[in-house]
Amino acid sequence: MIASGLLKKFFLYLLVLSLLLFTGYPFLYMISTSLKSMEDFFNNPFSILPENITFDNYFSVFDMGLTSYFINSIIITFSSVIIVVLIASMASYPLSRMKFKFNRPLLMLFVVGMMLPFHAALIPIFVLTQEMGIYDTLFALLGPYVAFSLPVSVFILTQFMEEVPKELEEAAEVDGASHWKKFWKVLFPNTIPAISTVVIYNFVFLWTEFIFALVLISSPSSMTLPLGLRDFHGEFSVDVPGIMAALTLASLPVILVYLFAQKRVEKGLAGGAVKG
Incomplete structure (x- = not known):
C-alpha cells in the first residue's frame, strides 16, 4: 500500500x-x-539562456511609443472593469434576491447576451460611434467593452449571490437596513470571491481585445496596446527580440492583476468557510 x-x-x-x-x-x-x-x-534562436544580456530592446520599444499605448490600455481597461463590476453587481442583486414576475426572463436575456458574437455588432457600433462623434477616441471603446462584458459578469454574480445565506439579509432588515444598505453592507462584501473572478476574467479579455480597437481606433495617439503592437515589425523584417520585449511588458499587468485578485478569492473563500 x-x-x-x-x-x-x-x-x-x-x-x-x-x-x-x-x-x-x-x-x-x-x-x-x-x-x-x-x-x-x-x-541561438531556441536557447533559453542568452549569451549576452541586453536591455536595449526594452528602451527601444518605449522609444517607439509603447508608453502611450500602455497608458491608453490602462485607462480604458480599468475604467471598463470598474463600470462592469458596479453595474453587474447592482443588477445581480434584484435578480438573485428579489422575486418578481420577470426575474427569470431577465436573467435569460443576459444568458442570451453571452451567446451573441460581438463580430455581428461591429458595423452597427462603428456607424453609431461616428454619428455620436466619438470615433477614434477611447470613449468609442468604453460602450462595447462594458456591454459585452456585462452578460457573463451578471451571470456569475447572480449565481454567487443566490448562495449567500438569507439570514444575513434578514438580520440587516431587523436593524432597519434598506435595500441599498443590504446590498453594500451585506451582499457586496460577501461576493468578493465572485467579484474577483469577474475582475480577472474581464481584465484579461479587455486588456488583450483587438477587434473593436482595430475597427474603432485609427490614430496612433488613441491606440491601445494590442493594436499598437502591430507597429513593432517592419515591411521586410521583424525585430523578434523587440516584439518579445513589448509582449513581456504587456503581460505584466495581467499577471499582477491575476495574482492580486487570486489572493482576494482565496481570502474570501476562507472567510466564508470560517463563517459557515
Whole structure:
C-alpha cells in the first residue's frame, strides 16, 4: 500500500511538472528572447539562456511609443472593469434576491447576451460611434467593452449571490437596513470571491481585445496596446527580440492583476468557510 501510494504521488508530481514546463516554457522563452540582441537571436534562436544580456530592446520599444499605448490600455481597461463590476453587481442583486414576475426572463436575456458574437455588432457600433462623434477616441471603446462584458459578469454574480445565506439579509432588515444598505453592507462584501473572478476574467479579455480597437481606433495617439503592437515589425523584417520585449511588458499587468485578485478569492473563500 505504501509503495502504491508513493507511485501515485510520483506520477502526480511528474504530471504537474510536465504541465508546468509545457505552460511555462513559452513565457520563459519570451523573456529570454527579449534580453537578446538581434545577432544573438539569429545565432541561438531556441536557447533559453542568452549569451549576452541586453536591455536595449526594452528602451527601444518605449522609444517607439509603447508608453502611450500602455497608458491608453490602462485607462480604458480599468475604467471598463470598474463600470462592469458596479453595474453587474447592482443588477445581480434584484435578480438573485428579489422575486418578481420577470426575474427569470431577465436573467435569460443576459444568458442570451453571452451567446451573441460581438463580430455581428461591429458595423452597427462603428456607424453609431461616428454619428455620436466619438470615433477614434477611447470613449468609442468604453460602450462595447462594458456591454459585452456585462452578460457573463451578471451571470456569475447572480449565481454567487443566490448562495449567500438569507439570514444575513434578514438580520440587516431587523436593524432597519434598506435595500441599498443590504446590498453594500451585506451582499457586496460577501461576493468578493465572485467579484474577483469577474475582475480577472474581464481584465484579461479587455486588456488583450483587438477587434473593436482595430475597427474603432485609427490614430496612433488613441491606440491601445494590442493594436499598437502591430507597429513593432517592419515591411521586410521583424525585430523578434523587440516584439518579445513589448509582449513581456504587456503581460505584466495581467499577471499582477491575476495574482492580486487570486489572493482576494482565496481570502474570501476562507472567510466564508470560517463563517459557515
